[in-house]
Amino acid sequence: MRNVAKTTTLENKFPLLAVENNCILSKDADITACFELRLPELFTVASAEYEAIHSAWHKAIKTLPDFTVIHKQDWYIKESYTPNLAIEDQSFLSKSYQRHFNERPFLNHYCYLFLTKTTKERMRMQSNFSSLCKGSLIPKEIRNKETIHRFMEAVAQFERIVNDSGFITLKRLTEDDIIGTDEKQGLLEQYLTLSREAGTPMQDIALGTEEVRIGNKRLSLHTLSDTDDLPGTVSADTRFEKLSTDRSDCRLSFAAPVGLLLNCNHIYNQYLFLDNSEANLQKFEKSARNMHSLARYSRANQINKEWIEKYLNEAHSFGLSSVRAHFNIMAWSDDAAELKQLKNDCGSALALMECKPRHNTTDVATLYWAGIPGNAGDFPAEESFYTFIEPALCFFTEETNYHNSPSPFGIKMADRLTGKPIHLDISDLPMKRGIITNRNKFILGPSGSGKSFFTNHMVRQYYEQGAHVLLVDTGNSYQGLCELIKGKTKGEDGVYFTYTEDNPIAFNPFYTDDGVFDIEKRESIKTLILTLWKRDDEPPTRSEEVALSNAVSGYIERIKQEDIYPSFNGFYEYVKGDYRKVLEEKQVREKDFDIANFLNVLEPYYKGGEYDYLLNSDKQLDLLSKRFIVFEIDAIKDHKILFPIVTIIIMEVFINKMRRLKGIRKLILIEEAWKAIAKEGMAEYIKYLFKTVRKFFGEAIVVTQEVDDIIQSPIVKESIINNSDCKILLDQRKYMNKFDDIQAMLGLTDKEKGQVLSINMNNDASRLYKEVWIGLGGTHSAVYATEVSLEEYLAYTTEETEKMEVMQLAAELDGNVELAIKHIAMQRRDKVNQ
Template identity: 80%
Template sequence: MRNSSRTTTLESRFPLLAVENNCIISKEGDITLCFLVLLPELFTVGADVYEAIHSSWNKAVKTLPDFSIVHKQDWYLKESYSPDLEKEEHSFLSRSYQQHFNERPFLNHYCYLFLTKTTRERMRMQSNFSSLCKGNLIPKEIKDKEGMRHFVEAVSQFQRIINDSGYVKMHQLNEDAILGGEHDSGILAQYFSLDRRNNVPLQDMALGAEELRIGNKRMVLHTLSDTDDLPVTVSESKRYDRLSTDRSDCMLSFSAPVGLMLSCDHIYNQYLFIDNSTENLKKFEKSARNMHSLARYSRANQINKEWIERYLNEAHSHGSPSIRAHFNVFAWSEDREELKQLKNDVGSSLALMECKPRHNTIDAATLFWAGIPGNAGDFPAEESYYTFIEPALCFFTEETNYQNSLSPFGIKLADRLTGKPIHVDISDLPMKKGIITNRNKFILGPSGSGKSFFTNHMVRQYYEQGTHVLLVDTGNSYQGLCELIRGKTKGEDGVYFTYTEDNPIAFNPFYTDDGIFDIEKKESIKTLILTLWKRDDEAPKRSEEVALSNAVSGYIERIKSSNEYPCFNGFYDYVKGDYKKIIEQKEVREKDFDLANFLNVLEPYYRGGEYDYLLNSEKQMDLLTKRFIVFEIDAIKDHKVLFPVVTIIIMETFINKMRRLKGIRKMILIEEAWKAIAKEGMAEYLKYLFKTVRKFFGEAVVVTQEVDDIIHSPIVRESIINNSDCKILLDQRKYANKFDEIQNMLGLTEREKSQILSINQDNDPSRLYKEVWIGLGGTHSAVYATEVSTQEYLAYTTEESEKMEVMNLAHEMGGDVEGAIKKISLKRIKGLESKDN
């Protein structure tokens, strides 16, 4: 007797029989293979890539046999960011960052593909024959086992074609992913609960014309199931005006409006029904003849005949298989009022695709039932329309949200659409994958573009992950961060060198913590003294180099064998005394080494001289062991004596780290100071650094804000840009008229140009952030948001009034910069909360 009750159990109507060999088998004998699909990230690909992806889908679908169903199911779920605040390695700023984003809402995306082999009868089944309407489901035997084997082989080819495209990846789901394991719920349980959380209990379901409900979640359904509802033309991609300019186009897939751009809980189902094309075309031929014979009775018949003829002509002239397609959007909410808004939102999104929104209530239940993974064979045929593969594929969504890098090393940025924190590796993983061949970075951003914020944010995270960071600055951009590190490490780290009249910059090139003077250290000292002794245009003689080398080695031997405090004064005394005697004993001629001239030229740096403080620092500090060092050289960048010496010390300090710190990551970041360094004959150091640093697990970073510097400087062009595989650009709207020159200089593609010119075009006014473009090796690029917490803002700020507020309060609190930042940030947060109320 037929079950006539309005209530039944899921078990009695469940259309699936088993999962075997990672395949879903339905009670009607259909077999389905399930895949997780990884799509390109939003805003990262151009029209050419969308066209390539579309072509790959087209080739793959054509490999499937007749009576196959392609069911692509995209889930878009509103989730909240949940940081791990219990990690012990979180620093004060890192914890502040995580708390700032705690419970930040975002739309997450999951994409599945179900490939089903069914029968001719099932492909033509109407909604009243759905398994949902049957009283009893008797499992059927799979008769065409050979056909099933061919189908599995075809699916393997399908997967290979998609994966070979390089843009989309398909991974087959195993039984645990389908049915659920000990700790994870499978895709079936997720579908019946509309929830991807683990161990969510199944709830009662109401599937009817009046209401579509699972638990407290009520659904609305919009369908594209009739050619009258479709746009006149379709394409692989479409211009996204909000991030486009008159010089560039930001592209999204044609169906993006019902994908990530629709910010609500929803599922977008895309179906392609691979029918027997020959049978379909014969049916259309017969229909065209009938329409022709009835044309004199109705003009509509004549028009229909013409449309059928056009369809047949397209099929025969291009060899396009005739298929059926259907697309629908399920959106849901627990709030009835919100559900009304969702109905309008989904309709508006479909209208953006130039489709006619159709709110479907008649077949909503059967369409939901057909959407069960592995149950596409239950799809009601009357809800589909005839088309070809290529136009149907235009309705596939082809992008996903930003994904975290798999590498443990990286920096935290934010998704530009939703503001969710993203872990991005721009150094190690790209090197392993061969995307880049060095870790060097070139950063370009005009004043006010957020350049200092990004660089502060980057170097802070590098430092916290064990990197030795050396910064050369000309504007106190890193003072706050350096003071914070110094306070946290109780003076053991966070070294800030700057020049003032009261506290001039001072070093001691002869001091080492471990008393080891290796070849690199000796060469460093020799280079420094040679710079003091000789002019830039005056090359030393071979005999002078040997004499200087012997003098340095002799003084180092004296240091090792006595308790004498090493410094430049000691070296000068040694040369004037003991070394002079050695020279005389060896009868070294004056023309080979003029000792008097040597002492006379170096006298200003000796005790009582004008610059006696420069190389005789009494602070016992070996920069080799310091992990965060800032050289602020704004006050001396034009000084003809101090600047070359300081530059030598900076470069030698990093080269010493580079060669001696084996297996330890190190970074040198040179702000606008690179212009001064290049002028003073130090270009060779820059060239050497950018070409060599990659061999020592290091990276060199140059930051600039002047476009003309890149366009006209051969050092930047030949040494820096050519040896920087990672390019980072901030808002370039100030340089819009010059951007073609920048594009040519940096070797940017049109897609990369479009991404860069979209920066800050459509920022969310409810969030405070600046966007940044990161390009890797000319092949991978994306725009991210640099959004930080109030505490990080106060540590990074270059606004003098804010910086002075922090420093003055820290001085009152005994130098506690962290405490000052906490106090000011708490005050600001309370002020914002009261303002909102």
């Protein structure tokens, strides 16, 4: 039987001729400059910034010559997260995290811009003149080289204006990007297969009146090609109600519903046609006169005349350029039922923009064909409507997915919209780019907001990337993680100090692993003894300070010369014996330094005294080389004698690390303990720490849950907040009425306030996670999801029953916490699967 189907080869019909100098040349002598766009991240742009983006587009478009087509093409492709499980030395928790997100579906966004210089005749062609309708295409010669030269100059200006806006980045596509190489698909191949997967073969393209099919993928097309379909008003941005409150706004671009919020495979095409504006307006003047003369035959003519005159008045009053525009959503599926659902979803998305959803079935083939990169000159003129540049630009989508940080260092968070893991650097790259001037962090979150989860998740990843981590805790929040690290490193790491009556915290302030007593070590010893000797409201005299300094120096010299075992007992005996003689020889008066009083006050810490265990530990722990140390001080945080001593020792451990470990990242995280530290006159330590740590490749992190603490404490206000360029806030909705005070205290902008108050407002019920806001230097901020695997959850949990379950099972398994977590996680998954 003879084949009567109208088949032809793609080669015959293909409208493009070549790619030269990174521009696409069509057979009709159109020339197209191609760009890849990098847009701002979703939910991170404020209303004023949307206006600035809109203004940048407008200024850039005004530089382009007449008979130019601006074609912005946004691809939204469903993809799955592929973890990299081949990385060597991945920890048990890192592997479980990667497995948890394996094949997590998400919508990926790719954005392109094509600027096509065509002719007046081509701009007016209708669908019956499309290259699809021609028997064969004979390449035309570009006659006017000067026109092309001027166009390329305008394109360069366009690129500079958009890039200078600071919000959008245009990157010129190369020949390989457009055509492809042996290793990767080019843009043209992707469009003709509707696939971005490398190695996707070309398949039959059926461009019929009933359906348009690319291989097995059937297209569904919705168009905005008539002013009757448009909303009454448009704007650069719109309020996103799901993440807004009566006190805050979350803004998205006006066209966001047809962008990332439309969760299906689709392409959103946005066209602007720059005709000669003067010629357009003259045509409308003539049309208005005709309508007026025919007004008595039909009221519709009179109404149309009024509309045309309104358009002309706007153009002349404000100096606006008359342009044509067209927008369409091209969705596809290889499943008939899904295609029906897509049709409804696309219609609903347009309805959210207050547009009239028009499912186009007649021009699908020509619109698909005109959408080929570089073929905008083939666009059917009857599918466009007249407007001005500014309202047309409101239909541009202006946001994209969250970006991965290019830095090798960072933490893993999740995209709040899709749950895709994101690599996020909140320390090194922002420092390098000048966004922040220090790595310090201030974390604020009420009880139950997921604060401990986030901090566990962060410090674990810092530790795994080689950082030294010292934690000061008041609630066993890090016990599970510490025990896990201890088991994994066979006791080499994961040191957990806690105070109990049977096993109290004990130190030896005079011990150093290498026998070096630098200035910092000497100063910390003097501060410690001064704290034991004097009350907060009793400052030492100058002579007392000198006498104490000499005593410490004398004892250190004795240690070095005689190779004796250093301890507080030894120091006490030195002062009581040899140093007393030194003072007598110098004839130091009692009123200048009362040695009897000094020895009497320090006696409780000498052997036989009430606290003799505290400063005479015989466990010579080399904390300098330990990379994960937790001090749990809940039992002594209100103890007037023990707490300040323990605090000084902790600070001394970190300052020792800070100064001695060159080129190694170090981190101190102080939980609620900072409140007690601030009360006990230890404020100077915190001030010193926050101002100095940045010089030593370190970061100080303070965690708090009470809003009143930050509002009322001058220590926090002056030292911590002012010296923490990274601020991390968790769910603040219970403090919504107090939030103005927090906003003023932290110096948050209205945009940042809106982001913070949107936390956890629109969480996906199918996923378990809490959201967290991270702000860097007052300029970069976003909300991320802290989502972890079941294994990580069991390691981080602060729930007493769950923690006990892990620890009890670990005790039965010879202290193997990792094995205990694996067992419990397996049992829970089996239970869910049943």
